[in-house]
Amino acid sequence: MDHPHIHYTPTPLLLDNLKTYIMNKPLSSFLTLCFLVLVYHTLISNATGRSLIDGILLPTQKNEQPYRTGYHFQPPSNWMNDPNGPMLYQGVYHFFYQYNPYAATFGTIVWGHAVSYDLVNWIHLDPAIYPTQEADINSCWSGSATILPGNIPAMLYTGSDSNSRQVQDLAWPKNLSDPFLREWVKYAGNPIITPPAGVKDDCFRDPSTAWLGPDGVWRIVVGGDRDNNGMAFLYQSTDFVNWTRYEQPLASADATGSWECPELFPVPLNSTNGLDTSAYSGNVMHVMKAGFEGHDWYTIGTYSPDRENFLPQNGLKLSGSTLDLRYDYGQFYASKSFYDDSKNRRVLWAWVPETDSQEDDIEKGWAGLQSFPRAIWIDGSGKQLIQWPVEEIESLRGNEVKLQNKKLTSGTVVEIQGVTASQADVTISFKLEDLKEAEVLDTSSSVDPQVLCTERGASSKGAFGPFGVLAMASKDLKEQTAIFFRVFQNQNGRYSVLMCSDLSRSTVRSNIDTTSFGAFVDIDPRYNEISLRNLIDHSIIESFGAGGKTCTTSRIYPKFLTYEDAHLFAFNNGTQSVKISQMSAWSMKNAEFVIDQTVKSAA
Numbered sequence: 001m002d003h004p005h006i007h008y009t010p011t012p013l014l015l016d017n018l019k020t021y022i023m024n025k026p027l028s029s030f031l032t033l034c035f036l037v038l039v040y041h042t043l044i045s046n047a048t049g050r051s052l053i054d055g056i057l058l059p060t061q062k063n064e065q066p067y068r069t070g071y072h073f074q075p076p077s078n079w080m081n082d083p084n085g086p087m088l089y090q091g092v093y094h095f096f097y098q099y100n101p102y103a104a105t106f107g108t109i110v111w112g113h114a115v116s117y118d119l120v121n122w123i124h125l126d127p128a129i130y131p132t133q134e135a136d137i138n139s140c141w142s143g144s145a146t147i148l149p150g151n152i153p154a155m156l157y158t159g160s161d162s163n164s165r166q167v168q169d170l171a172w173p174k175n176l177s178d179p180f181l182r183e184w185v186k187y188a189g190n191p192i193i194t195p196p197a198g199v200k201d202d203c204f205r206d207p208s209t210a211w212l213g214p215d216g217v218w219r220i221v222v223g224g225d226r227d228n229n230g231m232a233f234l235y236q237s238t239d240f241v242n243w244t245r246y247e248q249p250l251a252s253a254d255a256t257g258s259w260e261c262p263e264l265f266p267v268p269l270n271s272t273n274g275l276d277t278s279a280y281s282g283n284v285m286h287v288m289k290a291g292f293e294g295h296d297w298y299t300i301g302t303y304s305p306d307r308e309n310f311l312p313q314n315g316l317k318l319s320g321s322t323l324d325l326r327y328d329y330g331q332f333y334a335s336k337s338f339y340d341d342s343k344n345r346r347v348l349w350a351w352v353p354e355t356d357s358q359e360d361d362i363e364k365g366w367a368g369l370q371s372f373p374r375a376i377w378i379d380g381s382g383k384q385l386i387q388w389p390v391e392e393i394e395s396l397r398g399n400e401v402k403l404q405n406k407k408l409t410s411g412t413v414v415e416i417q418g419v420t421a422s423q424a425d426v427t428i429s430f431k432l433e434d435l436k437e438a439e440v441l442d443t444s445s446s447v448d449p450q451v452l453c454t455e456r457g458a459s460s461k462g463a464f465g466p467f468g469v470l471a472m473a474s475k476d477l478k479e480q481t482a483i484f485f486r487v488f489q490n491q492n493g494r495y496s497v498l499m500c501s502d503l504s505r506s507t508v509r510s511n512i513d514t515t516s517f518g519a520f521v522d523i524d525p526r527y528n529e530i531s532l533r534n535l536i537d538h539s540i541i542e543s544f545g546a547g548g549k550t551c552t553t554s555r556i557y558p559k560f561l562t563y564e565d566a567h568l569f570a571f572n573n574g575t576q577s578v579k580i581s582q583m584s585a586w587s588m589k590n591a592e593f594v595i596d597q598t599v600k601s602a603a
């Protein structure tokens with residue numbers, strides 16, 4: 001294989017070395033620890049005040065590249081899909097991603113690699129894992145990091161082997177003293193897991209981060225299906241190399257098709273903290289997440305390592321509509337989370353695909369974004385998760401514009417001036433009074449909120465709503481993306497809040513997918529203000545309703561961006577007035593993306 005970016009041939013570290021790392025915990029891990037603490041301190045002192053400008057700046061090409069983002073993670077060029085193996089190692093955040101280094105389209109996939117001190121600014125490194133073995137010669141697909149005792153990261157990933165079978169492989173860093181972990185070594189005995197009997201060998205992939213039970217046994221889940229019923233197959237191991245399948249899958253659901261990127265992780269009740277993936281006792285629930293049909297679906301339940309089962313609190317029934325719990329109701333897929341012990345939080349990444357045409361991607365020279373990293377925790381109700389951009393994003397905030405107690409009467413469109421509307425962070429809260437006039441929605445038969453959003457976009461008048469913001473709007477409003485709410489009352493005197501992203505007018509260009517998104521927001525509008533945060537970044541808008549209870553991520557490609565600046569508005573197109581109690585909008589600076597000097601292609 002010809003890899004212009006990769007000129008080294010790693011000498012394989014013997015499996016024995018890894019086993020020694022894992023097994024001889026007391027002495028070797030103590031020595032490793034002492035050594036690493038030393039390295040860590042050297043690193044931190046080097047890192048303090050370090051400017052990423054030491055590296056080589058990437059060409060920005062902002063003028064010719066109206067859809068390239070300013071603060072979302074992107075490789076310098078070409079195709080990117082799933083996030084892989086995110087972790088914190090020796091004070092450095094590592095991010096790996098599915099990458100085709102040769103084209104802006106899917107192809108033979110390697111693991112792209114970048115590092116960061118703050119999850120905001122990134123240093124691009126050479127690809128970490130790429131086809132070299134029979135067991136991964138056709139591609140190195142998605143996988144996860146597990147930090148083994150002694151602080152040794154191990155990577156489990158899916159290889160597409162010489163017969164295009166999907167098998168699971170193991171790799172580890174060549175040099176644990178290099179905080180950037182630039183070089184990776186593969187287990188010579190790969191694959192370590194092959195498809196079980198009765199499972200199609202092209203639908204068996206994406207090993208999760210491993211968790212350690214109280215019995216000293218490691219566990220992982222791998223995605224697949226039996227007869228179109230999606231499953232998270234469960235595997236166990238005592239040495240991380242010899243894995244045995246447990247007879248029952250940890251979770252499954254009928255007729256979903258094959259599952260991808262399954263994850264199981266604990267969340268502490270009544271806390272915004274995260275937990276190590278191996279934590280299981282105390283006031284803890286577990287989240288089971290799987291990807292299928294282009295969405296990341298999750299359920300919350302109780303995991304018992306003794307009985308080796310996961311009991312979801314709401315059963316595993318899926319309506320197939322946006323009434324089901326999803327991380328995000330827009331473009332957000334193949335996510336992966338990790339525990340960040342420096343801030344006691346769980347951080348979530350996801351692939352945000354393009355929705356323009358393949359021809360457009362080839363012309364742009366790139367395809368695929370990552371969501372801005374989100375902290376993820378369980379809501380006080382215990383019924384759903386909350387997601388919120390990690391706090392480090394605030395370092396990018398520039399000029400701030402504020403509004404307070406601003407009444408929006410029926411039909412109002414008010415421009416929010418003084419921020420760079422194509423690259424902004426906008427938080428806004430709406431206060432509603434006297435909801436007697438709210439539209440009645442018949443909820444006796446189940447309604448699909450996404451269908452409601454599609455049928456009743458921003459130009460369809462209601463009573464309370466549509467109200468919200470018009471983002472990435474041209475001056476004449478011909479192109480605009482409305483993110484808005486509607487409030488309904490139902491036959492039982494209860495209220496529902498619907499959140500929508502209306503993409504129908506997001507662009508006048510053709511061959512763009514302008515499907516609208518939407519879901520209900522679990523708040524009572526009689527007692528709560530309705531808040532909305534939007535991270536706007538050229539061709540992406542990440543929207544967070546009610547403090548992160550409902551999220552919709554959209555891709556947008558307005559034509560006007562090639563010749564005029566974007567505008568931002570607040571609007572109310574309902575018959576009833578609403579009040580903006582509070583609004584803050586910030587211009588966002590560019591994050592720094594640099595190429596490490598060790599990258600061969602940058603020399």
Ligand SMILES: *[C@@H]1O[C@H](CO)[C@@H](O)[C@H](O)[C@H]1NC(C)=O
Nearest residue numbers: 039174175176177178179180
């Ligand atoms: C391992 O990494 C450290 C830190 O970057 C470096 O000083 C050392 O030379 C590396 N060792 C080898 C064998 O490459």
Ligand SMILES: *[C@@H]1O[C@H](CO)[C@@H](O)[C@H](O)[C@H]1NC(C)=O
Nearest residue numbers: 236237238239241242243244
């Ligand atoms: C792998 O583990 C299983 C279950 O613990 C055991 O029966 C088997 O002998 C092991 N195989 C090897 C090669 O160690």
Ligand SMILES: *[C@@H]1O[C@H](CO)[C@@H](O)[C@H](O)[C@H]1NC(C)=O
Nearest residue numbers: 269270271283284380381382
């Ligand atoms: C969490 O908080 C809710 C209400 O805020 C309370 O009902 C519940 O008992 C709390 N749970 C725990 C485990 O503290």
Ligand SMILES: *[C@@H]1O[C@H](CO)[C@@H](O)[C@H](O)[C@H]1NC(C)=O
Nearest residue numbers: 413458459460461482571573
């Ligand atoms: C408000 O509704 C009117 C008519 O229903 C429509 O023409 C207009 O575009 C809507 N405004 C927004 C901001 O969508």
